[in-house]
Amino acid sequence: MLKAVTFFLALFLTAGFTSAAPSELLKNLPALTDSVEEETVIDTTISSDDDDWWKMDKKKKDKKVVIKKKNKKDNNQTEDEWVEWDWDEDWDVDFNVWNSDDNPTISVMYGQGGFKQSYLSDMPFGELRLGYGGTTVYKRKDFLTNYDASYLTYSIQSATFGEKKDAALVESKLTRFGMGWDEGYGYNLGGNASLNLYNTFGIGWSKLELVDSVANPVDYNYLSDYRDAYRFGIRGEAGISLSPIPNLSFNAGYERAIVYPRVLFWKTAGSLLTESVAGWAVEEFVDRILHNSPAVAPVMNFILRSALIYGAYELRRDESNFPFNGVEPVAHDTFKFGISFIF
Structure with missing residues (x-):
């Protein structure tokens, strides 16, 4: 999680700095080059x-x-x-964000999703993931495993995957594409089998389409920022992965996600940075547990990281950029299960 948040913040801050850089700096580049050449001549003497x-x-x-x-x-x-x-x-820095040294993976997920906004109907959920991942034996204790994955994801939450249950609620369709990073520890069950507990940080762009009309004018105006346009959002997930053989795993997870109506650059970056600091503290604490009591480390890592995801989500449900001021985002939870093929 820390690596994913840090990577995203680096891109986010770099983009902001570039857009805010004065043009005079670029104009001065030739002058800077000339001064270096002059200093070179002086140095030779x-x-x-x-x-x-x-x-x-x-x-x-x-x-x-x-x-x-x-x-x-x-x-x-x-x-x-x-x-x-x-x-x-x-200057060829090895920053392997996609874990491309791991095995290629394809995952298919299915589940049920619901919105914080009570007037929106709960709907079935389908997701496809393509990326890299793998499970390795933990370097210090051979009865533990280290699990990580990174992937591109495309998902649809729509009544297309099932029947609408409540006619009084507004039916919608939520389409999302983005990226995700899974990290966690588990247990080596022997014979190439493993049980892994993982947590996810992900970013994505979502589009909310309303199938039914919204009667309440307040709700209608609130959703006007989302309709027919892709909006940035973040998500967190806590899950379990059972691998009976190296090339196959069965997964179950619970996801919490928010979609911003708009991105306020510095507030959003500050909010994510705050979460990354908390994630770093959890990571350091878990490292101490791994050193002193490795048998309980996977469970404690899972509990602490899941609590962080839950807490961050709850704090952002009403203030999207907590601890900074922000607007109320569209928030939704999804329970899902699926299967992964590892090649």
Whole structure:
């Protein structure tokens, strides 16, 4: 969860900083480049007798820079060391958000969803997930497992999957696409079987379509921000995954999600950052449990992370950007079960 929240915040803040960056900064880039070249010329005139000096020579290939450094390895030896810096290779940071080193997975989920807004009808739910995931034996204790998955998701909550139960309620259709990250621990049952307890953080864009008309003008105006447009939202899930064999797992989970009528950048980022700090505290606490009492760690991790998801959801049901002021979002809960194929 912490990795997912941090990744999303990084993209979110980067996008905001880029959009807010003054154009003068870009205009000054050539001047900055010229000043570096001038300093390079000055540096080449420094005597090699100085203790701290460096100089840069630009090769014919623009992507490579040669740095000449003078390092003292010990009190009796001083050498000049030439280092070749390849921009493409040395800045190739391995930030494997999608866990692509794991096995490809396909998951199909089905369930029942309901809205906080009581005038909206509960409806069946269907979801398809494509991504990467896997279960590995925990490095310190072989009776424990480490479970993680990352995926793209597409879901529909609609009466199409079942019959409408209450004619007095407004029937709707909720379509969502997005991304999700599962993390958790479990137990090695032997013979390649495992039982994993996981929690999910996900982001997505949802579109709410009303099949029936809304009689109440207040409710009608409230839903006008959602109709026929995709809106950003977040979700959390607590679930259990049983894998009798490595290539198959049966899953059951309970999801809580909110959809923002609009995104207030700094408030939304601050709210998610607050949750990530709480998630970091839980992660550190669970690490101590893993060290001292590993047998109960999967259960305690599941309970604490689920409590965090539940608490964050409850606080955002009325204030979407809690602890900052915000509007009331569309909130919905879903109980679902499904099957995953691991390749």
